[in-house]
Amino acid sequence: MKSRILILGACGQIGTELTTALRQKYGNHKVIASDIREGDEEMMKSGPFEIIDATNYEAIENIVIQYEINEVYLMAAMLSATAEKFPSKAWQLNMNSLFNVLNLAKEKKIEKIFWPSSIAVFGPTTPRVNTPQHTIMEPSTVYGISKQAGERWCEYYFKKYGVDVRSIRYPGIISWQTLPGGGTTDYAIDIYHKALKHHKYICFLKAGTTLPMIYMDDAIRATLDIMEASPEKIEIRSSYNLGAISFDPEEITASIKKQLPEFSISYEPDFRQAIADSWPQSIDDQDARDHWGWLHQYDLDAITEDMLKNLGPKYKN
Secondary structure: OOOOEEEEOOOOHHHHHHHHHHHHHHOHHHEEEEEOOOOOHHHHHHOOEEEOOOOOHHHHHHHHHHHOOOEEEEOOOOOHHHHHHOHHHHHHHHHHHHHHHHHHHHOOOOOEEEOOEEHHHOOOOOOOOOEOOOOOOOOOOHHHHHHHHHHHHHHHHHHHHOOOEEOEEEOEEEOOOOOOOOOHHHHHHHHHHHHHHOOEEEEOOOOOOOEEEEEHHHHHHHHHHHHHOOHHHOOOOOOEEOOOEEEOHHHHHHHHHOOOOOOEEEEOOOOHHHHHHOOOOOEOOHHHHHHHOOOOOOOHHHHHHHHHHHHHHHHOO
16 A cells, blocks of 8 residues: 555654655655644645644544545654743643554554654663663653653554554754754754854853764654564664764864854853753664664764755855
8 A cells, every 4th residue: 555644743843854755755645744833835835734733633533534644754742942841731742642643553544653752761870872772761851751651652552552653762853954943952953053144152051062963864764764664674663772973062063163164162051951961972773773774874074064055045155
């Protein structure tokens, strides 16, 4: 059966670019984008779009039936820093939306689910260097707690009901196409904008704060790859560790200065520092590489080159 795909949360940081990639791969009319608000002009013109609240089961079910959907990508979520400001709303959105799609699959109304987890599932007691696939997970943020709980429910629905749910633990994602979305790792996006606009950046994390990161192109490719893999290759049904590179603010600054020598950085750590300090510095993702062939392509300098090249015209640089 050919894929007919629904993306919940299509207007978010990942959802926007995932929608484009899926429409390019499967055809515009076979990928239904949705969110609680309309998307940008390109998204609205390129294919079907529906206004959907991801916490509304009946609304999702109606769209699934209307478009004969068989795959759902659940990208709707409240991210780490924003979730700390609105913990109850974050829990409701992050958990109820997941139960909605898991139950649709349990009832055989859809066949396959992608649900993103995050390095936020780890906590201050987790080994921070080369964090293993299976390790201590005691998250200290609402976002991390919801993702950890979600992983357990995904595995439960797979084992109990045979739901084909697939997941990866995204590290920080860097992209030039979308603005920072409220995540702790989003400094690694904002820094490029400020480098081009002001030639300086005030970082909300302190120097030496190393975090795992990935370029959006690699993140999208990993998402498509895990969904295209044959079911027997998906040996982990909670969520796969996904890594690419790790760096701190000083290293990204040095990379930017290779192209913009006048760029400078200063530091004013805020509440996000405590979040970053509870997360891994690097990720062991060997299982993803062995099971379904994951391999990243972008290193830090390649990311910097692509970010500055694509953002430059916006700031007339």
